[in-house]
Amino acid sequence: MENARQVLSTCMGKLVFFCMYLPNPATMKYFIWTMKKTIIEAKNIFKSYDEVKAVVGLSFSVESSKCFGFLGPNGAGKTTMMKMLYAKALRDKHHESELSVLGFDPENHELEIKARTGIVPQEDNLDVELDVMQNLLIYARFYHIRKKEAVKRIGELLEFMELGDKKKAPIRALSGGMKRRLLIARALINNPELLILDEPTTGLDPQVRQLIWDKLRLLKQQGVTILLTTHYMEEAFQIADTILIMDKGKKLIEGNPVTLLKENMEPYVLEIIDKKEASKVKGNGKSGVRHEDAGERVLYYSKNVNELKKMAGKLLPGTHHIRESNLEDLFLRTTGRKLNAVQ
Ligand SMILES: Nc1ncnc2c1ncn2[C@@H]1O[C@H](COP(=O)(O)OP(=O)(O)OP(=O)(O)O)[C@@H](O)[C@H]1O
Ligand SMILES: [Mg+2]
Numbered sequence: 001m002e003n004a005r006q007v008l009s010t011c012m013g014k015l016v017f018f019c020m021y022l023p024n025p026a027t028m029k030y031f032i033w034t035m036k037k038t039i040i041e042a043k044n045i046f047k048s049y050d051e052v053k054a055v056v057g058l059s060f061s062v063e064s065s066k067c068f069g070f071l072g073p074n075g076a077g078k079t080t081m082m083k084m085l086y087a088k089a090l091r092d093k094h095h096e097s098e099l100s101v102l103g104f105d106p107e108n109h110e111l112e113i114k115a116r117t118g119i120v121p122q123e124d125n126l127d128v129e130l131d132v133m134q135n136l137l138i139y140a141r142f143y144h145i146r147k148k149e150a151v152k153r154i155g156e157l158l159e160f161m162e163l164g165d166k167k168k169a170p171i172r173a174l175s176g177g178m179k180r181r182l183l184i185a186r187a188l189i190n191n192p193e194l195l196i197l198d199e200p201t202t203g204l205d206p207q208v209r210q211l212i213w214d215k216l217r218l219l220k221q222q223g224v225t226i227l228l229t230t231h232y233m234e235e236a237f238q239i240a241d242t243i244l245i246m247d248k249g250k251k252l253i254e255g256n257p258v259t260l261l262k263e264n265m266e267p268y269v270l271e272i273i274d275k276k277e278a279s280k281v282k283g284n285g286k287s288g289v290r291h292e293d294a295g296e297r298v299l300y301y302s303k304n305v306n307e308l309k310k311m312a313g314k315l316l317p318g319t320h321h322i323r324e325s326n327l328e329d330l331f332l333r334t335t336g337r338k339l340n341a342v343q
Helices: 002-021 024-034 078-085 108-117 134-143 145-160 176-187 205-222 232-237 258-263 307-313 328-334
Strands: 038-049 052-063 067-072 098-101 117-120 194-198 223-230 242-247 252-253 270-273 290-294 295-303 320-324
Touching: 002 134, 002 307, 024 117, 038 078, 038 223, 052 078, 052 223, 052 242, 052 252, 067 078, 067 232, 078 098, 078 194, 078 223, 108 117, 108 176, 117 176, 134 145, 145 176, 145 295, 176 205, 176 290, 194 205, 205 232, 223 232, 232 258, 232 328, 242 328, 252 258, 252 328, 270 307, 290 328, 295 307
Parallel strands: 067 223, 067 242, 117 194, 194 223
Antiparallel strands: 038 052, 038 098, 242 252, 270 295, 270 320, 290 295
16 A cells, blocks of 8 residues: 555656646756757857957857867957857847757856856956965855865865965966966866866966866866867867867868868978078979968978978978978968968
8 A cells, every 4th residue: 555655656746747847948958958968059159249240150069078179360259259158248139049058048047057167268367366265265155165165175176286385375476377277276166067268278388288288188088078269289189179260250160170180181291481492492283282371481281291301302401391280281271371360
């Protein structure tokens, strides 16, 4: 009898759950989202600031536990796109636009997204009046984390970012690299599922950059989805599973960095840094050698490294080098401009 009552009660519970929640379209949408593993889905996103078209019809999607990198020259629209993901900027009204972050539209569910996201903005916004610990404690309060728990978590995060001895340091006493690492520690305070990093390593020395890449790789292994913008090709290669190169608000190319290069670029480049010297060699049309002018530099691309070596033999030492092609070369090929050019 007792058993029968229990079975009946469980069935009733499930029925009540079904009736209460499933017909609700928002719940259905969330339920479907949890089944998929897409963390961000952006379709036809536009953003204008008066006459400036910062983002023009951008579409992309980011899978769970992957790193997605935005590349592009200054003013390409990278930061604007990031800001729209957590409602710091609102996208233009456009009938075909759709944006979903962790299953929510940022326009209507800013707090739900922020609760589960960590953000490292392009500009350092640490409070210089406070020390390291105080900066992080204030952040923990935003997430209603109790002080005792916050202190423990902050200690772990500072250790993780190798800032364990800086708890009491005033912000102004930190180097640029330490501040960047502190911003990442701060972004992790709420154990985020999604980490948004706008130029996490700009201006840092190669060692600190390497340390940050190691930490980001670790976080990815732990299941954190990472979205970042960068000007560094190496960064994109080291940690991004997918990159999206954009320019003037539009997508130019998207894909896995290694595959993109393999499919779109000759593997070797003869880079001549002295234009006068470059006039000594002519590679165009010769055994598949392609030529590209990049301001003061002249570049010859080929599958055949020996062909490039033969050409290099005609040049003065110190005026050229042969290297593997990279994303910068791919950008140049697609746009005719340098990736880090100022617009
Ligand atoms: N708040 C704003 N008001 C007006 N214009 C803006 C604003 N924010 C960005 N813009 C403009 O939108 C365009 C895209 O800027 P955005 O900051 O997104 O570029 P970015 O790719 O992040 O560049 P960078 O590599 O220099 O950080 C630029 O032309 C910029 O001047
Ligand atoms: Mg930016």
